[in-house]
Amino acid sequence: MYEQDDFVYDSRRPIAPYAHTRPTTERDWIKRTLIGVAFAFMLLVIVLPLALVFVEAFRKGAGEYFMAFGDPQSQAAIRLTLLVAAIAVPFNLVFGIAAAWCVAKFEFPGKAFLTTLIDLPFSVSPVVSGMVYVLLFGAQSFLSPFLKANHIEIIFAVPGIVLATIFVTFPFIARELIPLMQDQGNGDEEAALSLGANGWQVFRRVTLPNIKWGLLYGVLLCNARAMGEFGAVSVVSGHIRGKTTTMPLDIEILYNEYNFAAAFAVASLLAMLALVTLLFKTVLEFRYGDELAGTRKH
Amino acid sequence: MTVAMNHPAKAGWRFVKPSVIPGFGLTFGYTLLYLSIIVLIPIIGLFLKAATISPEQIWKIASAARTLNALKISFGASLIAAIVNVIFGLIVAWVLVRYKFPFRRLLDAVVDLPFALPTAVAGIALSTLYAPKGWIGWLVSANGPLHLGWKIAYTPTGIVIALIFIGLPFVVRTVQPVLEEFEAELEEAAATLGANRWQTITRVILPRLTPAILTGFALAFARAVGEYGSVIFIAGNLPNISEIAPVLIVIKLEEFDQAGAAVIAAIMLVIAFVMLLVINLIQTWARRRFGDV
Numbered sequence: 107m108y109e110q111d112d113f114v115y116d117s118r119r120p121i122a123p124y125a126h127t128r129p130t131t132e133r134d135w136i137k138r139t140l141i142g143v144a145f146a147f148m149l150l151v152i153v154l155p156l157a158l159v160f161v162e163a164f165r166k167g168a169g170e171y172f173m174a175f176g177d178p179q180s181q182a183a184i185r186l187t188l189l190v191a192a193i194a195v196p197f198n199l200v201f202g203i204a205a206a207w208c209v210a211k212f213e214f215p216g217k218a219f220l221t222t223l224i225d226l227p228f229s230v231s232p233v234v235s236g237m238v239y240v241l242l243f244g245a246q247s248f249l250s251p252f253l254k255a256n257h258i259e260i261i262f263a264v265p266g267i268v269l270a271t272i273f274v275t276f277p278f279i280a281r282e283l284i285p286l287m288q289d290q291g292n293g294d295e296e297a298a299l300s301l302g303a304n305g306w307q308v309f310r311r312v313t314l315p316n317i318k319w320g321l322l323y324g325v326l327l328c329n330a331r332a333m334g335e336f337g338a339v340s341v342v343s344g345h346i347r348g349k350t351t352t353m354p355l356d357i358e359i360l361y362n363e364y365n366f367a368a369a370f371a372v373a374s375l376l377a378m379l380a381l382v383t384l385l386f387k388t389v390l391e392f393r394y395g396d397e398l399a400g401t402r403k404h
Numbered sequence: 405m406t407v408a409m410n411h412p413a414k415a416g417w418r419f420v421k422p423s424v425i426p427g428f429g430l431t432f433g434y435t436l437l438y439l440s441i442i443v444l445i446p447i448i449g450l451f452l453k454a455a456t457i458s459p460e461q462i463w464k465i466a467s468a469a470r471t472l473n474a475l476k477i478s479f480g481a482s483l484i485a486a487i488v489n490v491i492f493g494l495i496v497a498w499v500l501v502r503y504k505f506p507f508r509r510l511l512d513a514v515v516d517l518p519f520a521l522p523t524a525v526a527g528i529a530l531s532t533l534y535a536p537k538g539w540i541g542w543l544v545s546a547n548g549p550l551h552l553g554w555k556i557a558y559t560p561t562g563i564v565i566a567l568i569f570i571g572l573p574f575v576v577r578t579v580q581p582v583l584e585e586f587e588a589e590l591e592e593a594a595a596t597l598g599a600n601r602w603q604t605i606t607r608v609i610l611p612r613l614t615p616a617i618l619t620g621f622a623l624a625f626a627r628a629v630g631e632y633g634s635v636i637f638i639a640g641n642l643p644n645i646s647e648i649a650p651v652l653i654v655i656k657l658e659e660f661d662q663a664g665a666a667v668i669a670a671i672m673l674v675i676a677f678v679m680l681l682v683i684n685l686i687q688t689w690a691r692r693r694f695g696d697v
Contacts, residue, residue, distance in 0.1 A: 130591045132601055137503055144499040144511065147492045150540075151569055152517050155529035158539065162532060201438045208431035213421035220435070222680065226443055229676040231630025232523075233650040234669045237657060238446035241453050246662055272442055295425055305426035327519075334522025336633035341654060354524035354633065361528050361637065373525040380520035387520075388513045 159377045162370035174371035182348040183356035183372070186264070190339075190352060191332040194271040198328055202279025203321075207309075210287035211295070221284065227276040232337025236270045239342055262344030267352065270338040275328045282324030283317060286398070290316055319394040323387065330383040334376055447673070454670040457663045465667040470643055471652065475671070478649040481560060482628035485567030486575075489624045490617055493575025500576070501583040515576045518569055523633025530566050531557055531637035558640030563648060566634040571624030578620035582613055615690030619683055626679040630672065 132140075164171050174180060205224055209217060227235060243249055243260040253260065260266045298312045314321075336354040343350040347359065353372055360369035391398060420428050454462070465471060499505075500512050518526065534541045534556040546553035556562050586609065594604040632650040639646045649672060656665035 130588065130595055130604075131502070140495055141499050141503055141505050143492075144496045148496065148511060148514055151492075151572065152514055154539070155526060155533055155569065156517060156521070158529050158533050159525060162529075201435065204431040204438075205435040208428055208435055211425045212423060212428050212432075214419055214428075214432075220439075222684070223439060223443070224435075225680075226447075229626050229630075229680050230447075231632065231650050231653075231669075231672055231676070233632050233653050234450070234630070234672060237653060237665060237669055238450045240657060241662060241666065242446050242449045244662075246660070269442070273446070276442060292423070292425055299424055299426075308426075330520050334520075334525070336522060336524040336527075337631075337650065340632075341657060354522050357524045357528060358637075366532070369528060373528060376522045376525050380517065380522070380525075383520045384513055384516055387516065388509075 156377060159370055159373050162366060163374040165370075166367050170367050171371050171374075174368040177368065179348040179351070180356055180360075180368065180372055183351045183353050184375070186267070186351065187333050187353040189264070190268050190271050191329055193268050194275055194332045195325060195329050197272055198275055198279050199321075199325060201276070202283055202324060205280040206283035206287050206317075207313075209284050210290075211292055224280050224284075225277050227273055232274055232335065233341055235273045236338035236341030239266055239269050239273075261342055262346065262350060264350065266342035267339050267350060270342045271332050271335050274335050274338045275332045278328035278331065279321070279324035282320050282327070282398075286317055286320040287313075316397075319390055319397045323390050323398055326383050326386055326390075330380060333379060450666055450669055450673065453662065453666040457667065461663065462667050465664050466671060470647070471649075471668060473644040474647050474649045474652040474668075477560060477563065477645075477647065478629055481563040481567055481648070482625050482631075485564050485571055485628050486621050486625040488564075488568050489571045489575045490621050493572055493620060493624075494579060494613075494617065496572075497576045497579040497583055501580060515573050517573075518571075519573050523570070523631070524637075526569055526634040527566065527637035530569060530634065531562070534562055534565060534638060557638050558642075558646065560639075560646050562638035562640070563635055563646060566638050567628040567631060570631055570634055571628050574623040574627060575617070575620035578623065579613060579616045582616040586612065612694065615686055615694070618686045619690075622679055622683045622686065626676060626683075629675065629679075 131137075175184075209221060240261055241247060243253060243266065245261070258265075260269070294312050294316065295308050298308045303311065333352075334354060335352075336358070339352055340355060340358070343352070343355055345351060345355060345359065347356075351359065353376055357369050357372050357376075360366075360372065420432075457465075496511075496515065500508065500515075532538050536542065536545050536547075536555070536557070538557070541557055542548050544550060544552045544554040544556065554561075556565060590608055590612070591604050594608045595601075599607065630650060632648075632654075635648055636651060639648065639651070641647050641651050649668060653665045653668050653672075656662075656668070
């Protein structure tokens with residue numbers, strides 16, 4: 107590329123006797139070793155367990171695999187998981203939009219504290235997340251006589267599972283939208299308002315199109331966690347097979363019964379959900395990276 | 405940009421800075437209401453429950469050998485896992501940002517798998533993988549080709565393995581963006597001043613990455629301490645040996661010992677709050693030290 111006597115830095119030509127390589131990168135063998143270490147580590151820690159799920163699920167053949175889904179209890183678990191996610195995700199979606207609107211569009215004291223509180227469920231152990239509802243609504247709680255008198259079942263029933271799921275997936279959508287809307291500022295909304303739009307029109311026609319990919323991103327992550335939550339749901343569920351077992355709990359029961367093929371068959375569904383979520387996530391980041399908060403570059 | 409509706413001197417003190425954007429009352433009210441019902445009231449309820457127990461009783465539960473051992477195992481395993489994650493997470497982030505190689509994007513996508521894979525699925529997969537007859541468990545067992553005689557599943561080592569799995573993305577995903585925005589001029593300056601590559605990395609690059617590394621460490625650690633689903637299958641859950649604190653909470657709940665469960669949960673919540681505070685302090689410190697992170 108360069109003439110021999112051009113005074114241009116060239117990686118192929120040592121610039122000083124002691125400089126064996128470009129001073130702002132590593133030697134090739136170090137590069138190759140590090141790439142090798144990264145691949146080996148990821149293979150061992152992450153790819154191998156994932157591959158094992160599918161291998162174990164099909165160990166006894168496709169017939170056995172699909173038979174696992176014929177089991178009425180597993181079917182009930184799949185239905186319950188879908189139901190719980192279908193309730194929990196919209197609830198957190200509405201909350202996420204409301205929280206992002208008031209935090210990103212307005213200035214008020216205690217805003218940082220409010221965002222910390224919104225993030226709180228992320229740092230609480232799943233077991234504790236479920237347990238707080240057991241203390242609040244369980245048989246030994248002060249609300250228990252009232253609930254019993256009105257025949258309301260929360261703990262060891264579906265409402266408790268929904269509540270625990272909402273708790274653990276609480277911050278997902280809000281924390282995706284807050285930085286995104288803060289970055290976008292109020293300019294677009296103010297322009298729409300000055301042109302005579304009302305509040306709802308501003309949200310639907312201006313804000314929503316601006317945040318749609320970030321919103322979808324948040325919903326995907328929220329849904330993946332809602333369908334896969336184990337610890338919190340386990341504490342409030344009571345493990346009544348066919349009634350209060352979600353897919354992760356069904357996996358636990360099957361596994362503990364040494365019914366490994368069925369356990370891994372149900373697990374493979376959740377693993378596929380995870381893979382699809384990751385695929386969507388990667389595509390969203392690749393195509394709309396600058397419209398997502400998490401990957402926003404300056 | 406907000407438009408001042410009134411002159412500040414006339415308006416007096418207002419909770420929210422005046423703005424033409426509508427909907428503050430509605431969204432703020434709803435946020436507070438929903439936050440209170442779902443998160444705050446239940447958590448306050450937990451502390452109230454713990455407060456109804458006499459201090460002697462709390463001390464008795466907290467200082468019981470089984471409780472102390474469970475906390476020790478939880479924190480010890482989380483600490484080791486977080487350190488392993490920092491080392492390998494740093495390598496993975498470095499490789500992803502600095503080098504071009506085949507399957508780079510795939511490797512990048514795979515990092516997030518522990519975020520997306522349900523913990524119960526990870527739990528049974530890791531347990532089967534590291535069990536004495538599993539792919540890796542057999543390889544390192546006394547019967548395996550290496551005759552190592554290692555036991556991983558159903559021992560504290562198994563707990564560490566599970567916690568490494570769930571904690572890895574936290575380190576990679578906090579270090580990666582900082583490394584991407586790293587100013588090449590700094591490295592070039594170090595090189596022109598005569599630093600060799602190792603000196604540039606240890607004296608210029610690593611100090612700049614320290615806040616991100618610490619944040620990633622704290623996030624991975626905090627997540628690991630509370631982790632339940634991926635650990636219970638591989639741990640064996642033997643009291644005092646491989647029983648983590650969340651498992652002890654579940655056992656106490658199943659024995660209808662709500663007081664005992666509440667005390668341990670409260671201890672873990674306080675520690676979680678402290679971790680959250682530490683993460684915030686690291687980031688505040690980093691912002692002051694480096695401008696923005």
